[in-house]
Amino acid sequence: MAVSIWRCIGMSLNKIHAEIIGEGKPVLFLPSADFTGNQGQQLADQLEEGYAVHLLDLPGLGQSDGIEKSISVKKLAEWVKSYADAQRLERLSIIGHSLGGLAAISFALHNPEKIDKLILLDAGHKALGTFPVSEFGVLGLVLPFISLVHRFLPAPTNGRLAKLFRSPNDTRELLHRFCETHQTDPNQYIKQMFDNMPTISDAAINLYMLYYRTNLPKLTHELKVSTLLIWADFAGIDEKEAIRSQKAAEAKHNEHVLLKKVSGTHFVQFREDTHQYIAAYLKRNASYA
Secondary structure, eight states: OEEEEEEEETTEEEEEEEEEESEEEEEEEEOOTTSOGGGGHHHHHHTOEEEEEEEEOOTTSTTSOOOOSOOOHHHHHHHHHHHHHHTTOSSEEEEEETHHHHHHHHHHHHOGGGEEEEEEESOSSSOOOSSOHHHHGGGGGGHHHHHHHHHHOHHHHHHHHHHHSOOTTOHHHHHHHHHHHTTOOOOHHHHHHHHTOOOOOTTHHHHHHHHHHSOHHHHHHTOOSOEEEEEEOOTTTOHHHHHHHHHHHHTOOOTTEEEEEESSSSOGGGSHHHHHHHHHHHTTOGGGO
16 A cells, blocks of 8 residues: 655645555664665565555655755654654654665654664664765765765755766666675565666755765664664675674674674665564564563
């Protein structure tokens, strides 16, 4: 079932789009940059029995309207809360991958009483760094300058940056590169993820800039809710990233955050181990006490 929630911002209306799969305890899935909530389809199918999984499109991506003006961690938390309130979800679990992890952490920090469990997929343990080339490609080399300009001239900067990000025209080539980079087979869920790639809107750049500027490990350290953080080891694929990931995991000291390592790269939601960890955690398996 697909739903679109409209919320008021000042005198305007803003749409939040989601697809709901299954019935039962509410679980929100928040995807990574460049993709829609459809990215969580495989997880939703795994958890369908006993759970209602809400696959949200992030602001400015897919069918959700963007947050046009300045955005902060608190505003992002309010964005998630507005959806939960509209759906009358009083106590819920949230799964966030990458950029979606920032949204999930933001909501959990500002609304801990609404969280049953928080699950972060390769998110929250590593800082992006000043020049995040592995995340943004060559654009990462100039992000400090772009971020500075964006603070003073967000609207024109958004328009120019949106043009630099790829448009989902040749999804077959993008799919091929993705599977090659992440050493995975193009299963039906990965193909579907690329078939539903959104165009990067101007407003989505506000969200990207917030992600770049935010110290995610610091926010994760402040969490006071039950949290499972599943991180990728990158072993045998990217040794530099493997070392960085291991060090970041070892530096985590928060009694509320449980870390679980899986083999592979950043898109851990397509790993069978990830599905098992999430299912056990949501059911309060004794091994996760």
